[in-house]
Amino acid sequence: MNILELFASGSGLLFLVLSLVEIAPIKVNPWSAIARALGSVINRDVIARLDDISRVQRDTQRRLDDHIKLDDERDADMHRAKILRFNNELLRDIPHTREEFIEILAEIDGYEAFCRAHPDYQNNRAVHAVANIKRVYAERLQKHDFL
Incomplete structure (x- = not known):
């Protein structure tokens, strides 16, 4: 079959038209549309399975986020x-000793950092x-009268 016979039949003409439309600067891509349709079928x-997995993953992520928030609030x-x-x-x-004050001041730093990062937490x-702890620490530090 030569090129003339190919174009004489309808399939050759259809191939040529679809190819030209694909090359043309128009944003219509018939080959891509056909491939997409076949791929989706x-x-x-x-x-469908990926959609189910994605839905389950979103639910798991939500539950994990809730758990992390609850754990952070407990901390x-x-x-x-x-x-x-x-x-x-x-x-x-x-x-109390100076070391005990230093430890509680570290607890205060962690607590205040959490409160700044989570303004909805009741502080x-x-x-x-x-x-009061900071005031007493400053007094003890000035007087040098830790335990």
Whole structure:
């Protein structure tokens, strides 16, 4: 079959038209559209499975994010509990070493960093305790009368 016979039949003419449209600067790509249509038909089951996996993954990510948030809040609660307990000991005149003050100041730093990073976290329960611990530490540091 020569080229003239090919063009004489309808398939050759169709091939030529589709190829020219593909090359033309028009944004219509018939070969790409045909390939996409065939690909979506062939891969329908795979695409549906990927959609299911993607949905499950989003749900798992949401649950993980919720768990991390809860864990971080528990950690901040533990920092706050240590701060409040230390302040309570100061209010009851229980003496502490300089190292204990340094440790509680590190707890305060971690707690305050968490509060700055999470403005929705309820922070107002330890503000006065933190201020009192820092005040007492400054006094002890000035007087050199740690335990």
